[in-house]
Amino acid sequence: MARIQTLQRQPLSTPSGPIGLIASLASFWRRRDLLWHMTVRHLRGQYKQSILGYAWAFVNPLSQMIILSFVFSTIVRVPSGDVPFPLFFFVGLVPWMFFANALASGTDSVVNASSLVTKVYFPREVLPTAAVLTKLVDLFFGIVILAALMVYYGDPPSVTAFWFPLLFLVQLVFTLGLTLPLAALNLYFHDVRFLVGVALTLWFYLTPIIYPIDIVPHRYLWVFDINPNSLFINAYRRVILHGEAPEPGKILLGAVIAIGTFVIGYYLFKKMEKGFADSV
Amino acid sequence: MFDAPEVEFRNVTKRFALAEGKTLREFVPAFLRGRGFTNEFCALEDVSFSIDRGETVGIIGRNGSGKSTALKLIAGVMAPSSGTVLVAGRISPLIELGAGFHPDLTGRENVNLNATILGMSAREIAGQFDAIVDFAELHDFIDTPVKRYSSGMYMRLGFAVAVHSSPDILLVDEVLSVGDAFFQEKCLAKMHEFKEQGVTIVVVSHSPDLIAKFCDRAIWLDHGRLQAEGPSRSVVEQYNHMLPHLIEVV
Numbered sequence: 001m002a003r004i005q006t007l008q009r010q011p012l013s014t015p016s017g018p019i020g021l022i023a024s025l026a027s028f029w030r031r032r033d034l035l036w037h038m039t040v041r042h043l044r045g046q047y048k049q050s051i052l053g054y055a056w057a058f059v060n061p062l063s064q065m066i067i068l069s070f071v072f073s074t075i076v077r078v079p080s081g082d083v084p085f086p087l088f089f090f091v092g093l094v095p096w097m098f099f100a101n102a103l104a105s106g107t108d109s110v111v112n113a114s115s116l117v118t119k120v121y122f123p124r125e126v127l128p129t130a131a132v133l134t135k136l137v138d139l140f141f142g143i144v145i146l147a148a149l150m151v152y153y154g155d156p157p158s159v160t161a162f163w164f165p166l167l168f169l170v171q172l173v174f175t176l177g178l179t180l181p182l183a184a185l186n187l188y189f190h191d192v193r194f195l196v197g198v199a200l201t202l203w204f205y206l207t208p209i210i211y212p213i214d215i216v217p218h219r220y221l222w223v224f225d226i227n228p229n230s231l232f233i234n235a236y237r238r239v240i241l242h243g244e245a246p247e248p249g250k251i252l253l254g255a256v257i258a259i260g261t262f263v264i265g266y267y268l269f270k271k272m273e274k275g276f277a278d279s280v
Numbered sequence: 281m282f283d284a285p286e287v288e289f290r291n292v293t294k295r296f297a298l299a300e301g302k303t304l305r306e307f308v309p310a311f312l313r314g315r316g317f318t319n320e321f322c323a324l325e326d327v328s329f330s331i332d333r334g335e336t337v338g339i340i341g342r343n344g345s346g347k348s349t350a351l352k353l354i355a356g357v358m359a360p361s362s363g364t365v366l367v368a369g370r371i372s373p374l375i376e377l378g379a380g381f382h383p384d385l386t387g388r389e390n391v392n393l394n395a396t397i398l399g400m401s402a403r404e405i406a407g408q409f410d411a412i413v414d415f416a417e418l419h420d421f422i423d424t425p426v427k428r429y430s431s432g433m434y435m436r437l438g439f440a441v442a443v444h445s446s447p448d449i450l451l452v453d454e455v456l457s458v459g460d461a462f463f464q465e466k467c468l469a470k471m472h473e474f475k476e477q478g479v480t481i482v483v484v485s486h487s488p489d490l491i492a493k494f495c496d497r498a499i500w501l502d503h504g505r506l507q508a509e510g511p512s513r514s515v516v517e518q519y520n521h522m523l524p525h526l527i528e529v530v
Contacts, residue, residue, distance in 0.1 A: 037396045041382050041389075048384040116380045120373050121356035122397055274359040277352060278296055 021263070024270055028123045038130035043137060057141040061097055065090050065145070068210060078211050083241050084153045087146075091240050092209035092233045094142035095168070098135050099175050099229060100200045106131040106179035107186050107196050114187075114280040124273050125266070128183040132176055158243030164236065167246065170258045171232045177262030184272035188279050208233060225250075228257045285330035285366075286449060286480045287354055292363035294324040294349050294504075323349040325504045326363070331497075333369075333448075334478040338491030338512055340519055341501035347484045350501065351451050354482060369448025369480070370399055374439065381434065383427035387418055390426050391441055398445040408444045415466075416440035436463060443470050450474055452483045468494075492516040 028035075047053045065086060072078045073085035080088035109131035110117065110124060117124065150156055186192040207229045208216070216224060224230040231254040235246040297320055324346045331337050339347045352358045353365045355373045380397050381390045391412055395405045413422050416436040426434060443450075452471070471494070474481060485491055491498050491512055498515035500507040508515050 033402060034396045037393045041385060041393055044389070045382055045384045116397070118352070118357055119355070120380070120397055121371070122399075277357040 021267060021270070024123070025266070028125055031123055031126060034122060035126050035130055035133070038126055039133045042130055042134040046134065054137070054141075057138045058145065061090075061094060061138075061142050062145060064097075065093060068093075072210050079215065080212060081214075083155070087149055087153055087155060088212070088237070088241065089210060090142075090146050090149055091237050092207075094139065094146055095171060095233060095236060096204065096207065096209050096229065097142065098139040099171065100204070101138060102132040102135040102175050103179050103182070103200065104193075104196060105135065106175075107182045107193050110183045110187050110276065111190075111193075118277045118280050124276060125180060125269055128179045128269075129176060131183075132172070132179055155241075157240050160239040160243050160245055163239040163246055167232060167235050167239065167251070167254075170251070170255050171228075173262050174228050174232075174254075174258035177258065177260075177265035180262075180265040180269040181272070184269045184276070187276055188272070203227075203229065206230075212237075225253070226257075228254055228261075231257075286333045286335075286368050287331040287482070288364075288366040289327055289329050289350075289353070290364040290366070292324055292327045292353065292360045292365055293322065294346070294353065294358065295320045295322050295361045297321075322504050324353075324360075324501075327501070327504070327506050328363075329499055329506065329509060331480060331482065333480055335497060336475050336481040336483070336495045338483045338485060338495035338498045339501060340485065340488055340491055340498055340516065341507075342523075343486075344503075345501040346504040347501055348453060349504075350499075351453055351482065351484050354449070355451055367449070370445070371449045371451060372398055372442045372445045372447030373451040374442050374453065381426050381438070384425055386425055387413075387422040387429070387437055391422075391437065394438070394441045395445060398442065398447075400445050404446070412437075412440045412444045415444065415470075432460065432463070439467060443467075443474070447474075447479060449480045449482065452481065452485075454485060488516040488519055 047056055050056060052059070069086040069089055072089065073080070078085065106128040109127040113127050117127075147157075182192055182196060186196075206223060207227060208224065213221075213224060213230065213234055224234075231250050235251065235254070238244045238246055327346075327350070339350055341347050349358070351373075353360060354367060355371055356367065359365075380394045382393065385393065391409065392405055395408070395412075396402075400408070413419055416433075416439070418433060418437060421429065421433065426437070429437070450471070471481065475494075481495075483491060483495060495512040497510065498512040498519075499509050500515050500519050508518050
């Protein structure tokens with residue numbers, strides 16, 4: 001009897017409806033060991049043959065923090081309230097860099113693995129997910145620098161900083177949800193990677209990273225309310241720097257956007273997955 | 281023995297778009313003019329066959345006859361344009377070995393990665409690891425990054441992982457042309473071993489002799505259509521007989 005059941009497996013079938021989507025997610029979960037191996041493969045490959053190795057994960061955020069802090073606190077003088085500007089800026093920059101790097105590397109992940117995609121079947125969402133998870137290491141290094149910075153400025157994080165993992169989980173779901181369809185589309189149209197590059201530059205300036213949300217004119221605030229990254233970064237500043245719990249309404253909005261993005265993104269990915277080997 | 285088919289093609293058609301819009305600049309105007317993908321190439325047309333558990337089946341045909349497409353449909357990396365492909369069991373594709381290898385990782389790391397891709401659990405890999413290294417004869421190089429491997433070593437490791445993944449279905453695409461004569465001999469011996477164990481084997485080859493010798497049954501594809509199917513010797517005979525005529529026509 002068991003044989004009959006397994007016979008009906010048809011590779012690469014598009015999930016139909018919510019049940020199909022959950023079944024796809026379940027088979028993805030069963031291959032979590034593959035996800036782990038792929039993530040390690042990315043990581044090991046990333047800084048191999050470089051003298052500084054993983055230290056490069058420090059260099060990039062550190063250099064940006066120093067130069068942009070200088071420009072926007074000494075030359076342009078952006079107000080950062082009672083928090084030192086480098087600290088204010090870095091709390092926004094670290095999660096932004098995670099988002100931007102994860103999205104950029106995730107978008108390329110399926111194209112880069114095209115030789116694998118045409119030969120053996122495995123849930124393809126492993127590729128972009130592994131690319132996104134790889135960037136957690138950079139995020140960790142960023143947090144280490146942030147902690148050092150807080151010690152340096154004598155401004156230890158508040159207890160409310162314990163909200164951070166939960167908030168970050170929401171951001172992670174959002175990032176994945178956006179990366180999945182872009183990774184699939186990039187296989188069909190190589191323009192997507194360039195589009196992502198342009199979009200990330202614009203998005204950086206439309207997110208309160210180098211400036212506080214308070215100085216944004218009222219009539220433009222709606223832009224920041226529908227920008228999930230703005231919601232996340234404002235929440236990080238609240239819980240880490242100001243010792244305030246996140247605003248429930250905004251968190252709920254962020255979570256709804258994140259989960260919605262993920263469900264739609266995952267569905268689109270599975271729908272496009274069928275044609276991957278044809279278009280490589 | 282189970283008589284349920286392990287692989288089944290029901291009226292399978294596979295089309296590819298030839299003039300593909302690779303950039304938006306090409307795609308958008310074509311799309312607006314009404315579906316850009318007009319130039320289609322039919323790699324398989326209304327093909328139906330089934331392969332039973334434990335059978336060794338060869339697919340023959342000239343270049344562009346749809347052999348490799350059929351294999352990719354079985355491997356599950358492609359979906360049919362219409363029709364149904366049903367597959368049961370764990371597949372191990374011996375198609376361009378070592379495709380998943382990362383050049384910067386060592387042989388050991390790549391074995392773990394590749395075996396996981398093929399669906400082996402960590403415990404299975406640990407249990408098979410020594411056998412894999414033995415088979416590939418790479419004891420001294422297993423902790424060397426595979427980019428330092430010769431192409432022969434690379435293939436050997438790829439083959440070793442694939443054959444140790446305890447597949448139900450083995451897909452073989454011209455791989456026997458890799459490696460030196462000694463290693464080819466070893467691969468053939470391993471395939472015979474699989475055959476005796478009742479593993480379903482699907483072989484794609486240009487060489488009718490190999491298929492006549494090794495396979496029970498053969499499927500002959502020509503221009504994406506099923507030309508003949510039956511005991512391998514008789515199909516190969518027909519194929520060899522028809523081949524000169526086919527060449528004249530082309």
